[in-house]
Amino acid sequence: MRILLTNDDGIYAPGLKALRKELLELGSVTVVAPATEQSAAGHSVTLLTPLLVNEVFEDDGKTFIGWAVEGRPADCVKLALLELLPDPPDVIISGLNAGSNAGINVLYSGTVAAAIEGAFYRRTAIAVSLEYDQKIYDFPTAAKYSRQVIEQILARNPPQGSLFNVNIPVLERGPVKGVKVLPQNVSPYTEKFDRRVNPRGRTYFWTSPEFTCPDPHPDTDVTALDESYITVTPLQFDLTDHARLEQLKKWEWKVE
Amino acid sequence: MRILLTNDDGIYAPGLKALRKELLELGSVTVVAPATEQSAAGHSVTLLTPLLVNEVFEDDGKTFIGWAVEGRPADCVKLALLELLPDPPDVIISGLNAGSNAGINVLYSGTVAAAIEGAFYRRTAIAVSLEYDQKIYDFPTAAKYSRQVIEQILARNPPQGSLFNVNIPVLERGPVKGVKVLPQNVSPYTEKFDRRVNPRGRTYFWTSPEFTCPDPHPDTDVTALDESYITVTPLQFDLTDHARLEQLKKWEWKVE
Numbered sequence: 185m186r187i188l189l190t191n192d193d194g195i196y197a198p199g200l201k202a203l204r205k206e207l208l209e210l211g212s213v214t215v216v217a218p219a220t221e222q223s224a225a226g227h228s229v230t231l232l233t234p235l236l237v238n239e240v241f242e243d244d245g246k247t248f249i250g251w252a253v254e255g256r257p258a259d260c261v262k263l264a265l266l267e268l269l270p271d272p273p274d275v276i277i278s279g280l281n282a283g284s285n286a287g288i289n290v291l292y293s294g295t296v297a298a299a300i301e302g303a304f305y306r307r308t309a310i311a312v313s314l315e316y317d318q319k320i321y322d323f324p325t326a327a328k329y330s331r332q333v334i335e336q337i338l339a340r341n342p343p344q345g346s347l348f349n350v351n352i353p354v355l356e357r358g359p360v361k362g363v364k365v366l367p368q369n370v371s372p373y374t375e376k377f378d379r380r381v382n383p384r385g386r387t388y389f390w391t392s393p394e395f396t397c398p399d400p401h402p403d404t405d406v407t408a409l410d411e412s413y414i415t416v417t418p419l420q421f422d423l424t425d426h427a428r429l430e431q432l433k434k435w436e437w438k439v440e
Numbered sequence: 441m442r443i444l445l446t447n448d449d450g451i452y453a454p455g456l457k458a459l460r461k462e463l464l465e466l467g468s469v470t471v472v473a474p475a476t477e478q479s480a481a482g483h484s485v486t487l488l489t490p491l492l493v494n495e496v497f498e499d500d501g502k503t504f505i506g507w508a509v510e511g512r513p514a515d516c517v518k519l520a521l522l523e524l525l526p527d528p529p530d531v532i533i534s535g536l537n538a539g540s541n542a543g544i545n546v547l548y549s550g551t552v553a554a555a556i557e558g559a560f561y562r563r564t565a566i567a568v569s570l571e572y573d574q575k576i577y578d579f580p581t582a583a584k585y586s587r588q589v590i591e592q593i594l595a596r597n598p599p600q601g602s603l604f605n606v607n608i609p610v611l612e613r614g615p616v617k618g619v620k621v622l623p624q625n626v627s628p629y630t631e632k633f634d635r636r637v638n639p640r641g642r643t644y645f646w647t648s649p650e651f652t653c654p655d656p657h658p659d660t661d662v663t664a665l666d667e668s669y670i671t672v673t674p675l676q677f678d679l680t681d682h683a684r685l686e687q688l689k690k691w692e693w694k695v696e
Contacts, residue, residue, distance in 0.1 A: 226483035226514075227547045234636075234644040254644075258482075258548075263645060267633050288560055290679055291483045292514075297547075304544055304628050332695045340691060347681070363693035367680035372560050377491075377523050388490040389519060414695060418684035423546055424623035425603070428674035435596060437619035439588045439670060 185211030185338075188264050188273035188302070191281060192222045192257040192294025195240055195250070199280035199314065202323035204249070206331035207277060210338075214273070215240070215250030216264035218294075222256055223283075225294035227301070230255045235263060257298035265305050275338060276302035279312030280327055284351045286315075286405035286415065287369035287397055296349055300421050306345040310334055315409050317354045326352045329360060329414060337416075347419040353409045364413040369404035373397050441467030441594075444520050444529035444558075447537060448478045448513045448550025451496055451506070455536035455570065458579035460505070462587035463533060466594075470529070471496070471506030472520035474550075478512055479539075481550035483557070486511040491519060513554035521561050531594060532558035535568030536583055540607045542571075542661035542671065543625035543653055552605055556677050562601040566590055571665050573610045582608040585616060585670060593672075603675040609665045620669040625660035629653050 187207050191200045195217035207213045218225075219238065236254040241247055251268055253260045261276060278298040285293040295311045302309030312334070314326040333350050349368070353360060375395040380388055400406040405415040443463050447456045451473035463469045474481075475494065492510040497503055507524055509516045517532060534554040541549040551567045558565030568590070570582040589606050605624070609616060631651040636644055656662040661671040 221488070224485045224487050226481070226485070226553065228482040228484040228550075229480045229548055229647065231480050231647055232477070234646055235633075236638075236642060236644045238642070256484075259647075262631070262647075263633065266631070267635060267645060288677065291553075291556065291677055292485055294484075296679075297482065300547065306628065329695050333693070336691070336693060346684075349679075360695060363695055365685060365688040365691070365693075367682065367685060368678055370678050372562065375518070375522070377519065379523060380490075382492075386492060386494065388492045389523060390490055391485065391487055391515075391518075416688060416693070417679075418681040418688055419679045420681040420684075421544065421547055421679065422624055422626050423552075423605075423673075423675045423677065425674040425676040426623065428602070428676075429621060429623060432621040432672060432674055435592070435621070437589070437592060437621075437672070439585050439616060439619055 186271060186273045187211050187213045188276045189213050189215045190217045190257055190260045190278050190298045192225055193282055194218050194221045195252045199282050199323050202327035203280040203330055206327045214269060216253060216260045216268055218257060218260060219252040219254050222294045224292045225256045226292050227258055227297035228256045229258050235259055257294040258301040261298050261301040273307060276307050276309040277334065280323060280330055281313035282321055283313060284315035284409055285311060285313040286351050286409055288373065290349060290368050299347055303345050303347040303421065308342055308344055308346045310337060310348045310350060312350045314352045315354045317356060320356050322355045325355055333363065333414060333416065349417040349419050351405060351409055351415045353412045357412055360414055361412045363416060364408045365416045366403055366405050366408050368417055369400045369406040371397060371399050371401055442527060442529045443467050443469045444532045445469050445471045446473045446513055446516045446534050446554045448481055449538055450474050450477045451508045455538050455579050458583035459536040459586055462583045470525060472509060472516045472524055474513060474516060475508040475510050478550045480548045481512045482548050483514055483553035484512045485514050491515055513550040514557040517554050517557040529563060532563050532565040533590065536579060536586055537569035538577055539569060540571035540665055541567060541569040541605065542607050542665055544629065546605060546624050555603055559601050559603040559677065564598055564600055564602045566593060566604045566606060568606045570608045571610045573612060576612055578611045581611055589619065589670060589672065605673040605675050607661060607665055607671045609668045613668055616670055617668045619672060620664045621672045622659055622661050622664050624673055625656045625662040627653060627655050627657055
């Protein structure tokens with residue numbers, strides 16, 4: 185099995201390293217990942233600057249890992265499929281992200297966007313993220329769980345272009361309780377900015393790292409992670425609100 | 441009516457200027473938009489750098505337009521709602537974008553992401569984009585059509601948090617034929633890269649501006665734009681594949 189591995193934390197991120205180690209048990213792994221951290225890159229792509237690429241090797245200087253790309257996660261997947269990989273991958277794995285990608289954070293996530301980009305190309309793609317608390321990450325254990333979930337998804341031979349979002353709960357809180365298949369939570373987060381003034385008197389803001397989801401819908405990825413379940417959410421990329429579509433078709437429209 | 445206007449082409453973009461002029465006929469307009477071009481920013485947000493803001497005025501130096509933000513389109517909407525606007529807006533308009541945002545390009549679009557961000561905050565939001573050919577844009581005419589469509593949407597008093605994606609077809613091909621309510625096309629684009637080598641021997645790629653959608657699904661935003669219709673697509677931001685969800689729930693999952 186040929187695996188393309190990418191992420192949004194950058195090619196040298198410990199989450200990617202741990203996941204690569206596990207995935208090597210399943211097949212050949214080629215990494216095409218951003219050269220630098222691209223957290224919250226969403227589905228951005230690079231139009232205005234060139235995408236420099238660089239070959240990356242293991243510490244021995246000989247074992248080829250893949251390519252670092254001076255771009256976004258979605259750029260990496262495009263470049264991998266169109267230019268860099270000699271053969272198309274059987275599956276695209278994105279992760280293991282430092283931080284969960286659940287609820288509406290799925291939309292901000294570069295990790296998930298890379299997987300969606302793979303699905304655009306009709307490749308099966310799986311995004312994998314690890315929730316954290318106090319910035320403690322047990323990537324080796326999370327990567328082991330990730331590999332098990334990935335194996336079980338692929339064993340079902342899903343149709344090409346299938347898309348999955350997997351989240352591993354905080355591991356320091358106790359053992360994982362199991363796997364739950366649930367929808368993405370769509371209720372809003374409470375977030376804030378830190379307002380400051382620079383030495384030249386100009387106002388600026390820092391995005392605060394503190395945000396909460398005060399009112400999550402029950403039985404969603406967000407609530408199950410809180411209960412120490414691994415969550416699996418099948419995704420799609422049609423943003424059409426089909427229920428409202430039929431309603432709007434009945435409206436009378438006029439332009440002149 | 442209080443209108444928040446944003447975009448992804450930057451606060452000085454001619455599309456925004458033309459749309460602002462039309463929207464001033466509907467109510468008070470405050471602009472909070474990126475300081476620089478953010479095309480294809482997707483739903484990225486800024487975590488690693490500060491968001492500098494700057495007040496922007498009309499050419500007279502007195503009439504306040506709004507704030508330029510050194511960030512992404514989604515950052516602008518967050519900042520506007522949480523920090524900058526004295527009162528919450530009745531509607532958020534994003535555009536008028538230079539280039540259509542139809543099909544899977546909806547996912548790459550900073551224009552649409554800004555509208556989605558508004559919907560996260562339970563505000564009604566409308567993204568508006570103008571398709572082009574040969575880089576010719578008739579923004580004043582497109583802005584007039586946009587205003588008419590926006591008026592008709594708001595006249596129906598849609599529930600707070602409603603989200604719409606509006607595209608104006610190429611105007612140089614002939615008169616607009618009318619308005620069609622259609623889903624987002626989800627078939628893939630054909631795209632390519634231009635591979636080059638820099639003076640230091642390092643490979644880099646430019647994203648090619650040429651891309652085509654060879655096999656669009658009939659009766660979608662992409663096909664109707666080709667036929668010179670204005671398209672309206674109601675959007676939502678639940679990426680869950682609900683059909684597959686039920687299937688996956690029946691699988692037996694095991695982790696250890």
